[in-house]
Amino acid sequence: MIISIIILFIIILLYFGVKISLIYDKKGPELEGCLQISILRKIKVFSKDFLSSQPNKTEDKKDEEEKEEEESEEDKKDDKKELFKLAKPCFGHFKTFLISAMKCIRVEKLENHLIFGMDSYVETAKYIGYIWSLMIIVNSSHKNAKLSAQPSFNGSILDGNGDNELEINILKLIPPVIRLVLKKEVRTLIKGAIK
Numbered sequence: 001m002i003i004s005i006i007i008l009f010i011i012i013l014l015y016f017g018v019k020i021s022l023i024y025d026k027k028g029p030e031l032e033g034c035l036q037i038s039i040l041r042k043i044k045v046f047s048k049d050f051l052s053s054q055p056n057k058t059e060d061k062k063d064e065e066e067k068e069e070e071e072s073e074e075d076k077k078d079d080k081k082e083l084f085k086l087a088k089p090c091f092g093h094f095k096t097f098l099i100s101a102m103k104c105i106r107v108e109k110l111e112n113h114l115i116f117g118m119d120s121y122v123e124t125a126k127y128i129g130y131i132w133s134l135m136i137i138v139n140s141s142h143k144n145a146k147l148s149a150q151p152s153f154n155g156s157i158l159d160g161n162g163d164n165e166l167e168i169n170i171l172k173l174i175p176p177v178i179r180l181v182l183k184k185e186v187r188t189l190i191k192g193a194i195k
Contacts, residue, residue: 011171013039013040013170014169014170014171015169015170015171016039016040016041016169017167017168017169017170017171017173018037018038018039018167018168018170019037019038019039019041019165019166019167019168020035020036020037020038020164020165020166020167020168021034021035021036021037021038021164021165022034022035022036022162022163022164023162023163023164024050024160024161024162025161026158026159026160026161027159028159029052030052031050031051031052032050032051032052033049033050034047034048034049034050035047035048035050036048041167080118080156080158081118081123082192083189083192083193084118084123084127086185086188086189086192086193087189088130089185090183090185090186090189091130091133091134093180093183093185093186094134094180095133095134095137096179096180097176097177097179097180098134098137098138098141099137099141100175100176100179101173101176101177102138102141102142103172104168104169104172104173104176105166105167105168105169105173106166106167106168106169107142107144107145107165107166108144108165108166108167109144109163109164109165110138110142110144110145110146110147110162110164110165110166111146111147111162111163111164112146112147112148112160112161112162112163112164113147113148113149113150113160113161113162114131114147114148114149114150114158114159114160115149115150115152115157115158115159115160116128116131116149116150116151116152116157116158117151117152117153117154117155117156117157117158118156119155119156121153124151124152124153125151128149128150128151131149132149135147135148135149
């Protein structure tokens with residue numbers, strides 16, 4: 001009896017899903033924002049504020065940390081290029097997933113602006129084209145979706161800001177997620193992102 005009540009509660013929870021609110025503003029290494037997750041559309045179960053600020057440093061530590069940051073930035077650039085190479089064959093799968101997933105998501109507000117750039121002008125133009133094509137699908141799927149992106153030709157950059165409110169029906173979202181993860185290219189991308 002207790003097990004059937006627990007299973008019924010889980011099914012109800014999955015059907016009503018979760019409400020996610022995310023507000024963020026990222027400029028360079030600075031990230032400010034707030035994430036809230038509610039179940040049954042009203043009960044807040046998680047809340048997190050993002051506020052990144054850099055404390056004052058002494059000159060010696062500043063020089064050492066700047067060198068470390070330059071080395072880590074070079075590593076990050078290489079990592080970004082590798083991730084984009086892995087992501088390229090997945091765009092078709094992501095397009096199919098987005099079309100299915102948008103039917104499971106009720107968009108209250110989806111306003112995001114992305115500033116994207118790579119070291120190469122050609123690479124920036126190529127990948128911003130892919131990003132725009134994905135954004136067109138999302139914007140045409142929902143009247144409350146306002147996604148935009150602009151290229152930056154001043155080196156490697158990934159900045160943006162947004163104000164989002166989504167209600168996700170987890171029960172309906174499970175099959176598209178399983179279909180997406182079963183694709184070999186997507187699993188390769190996930191492994192690359194984890195590394």
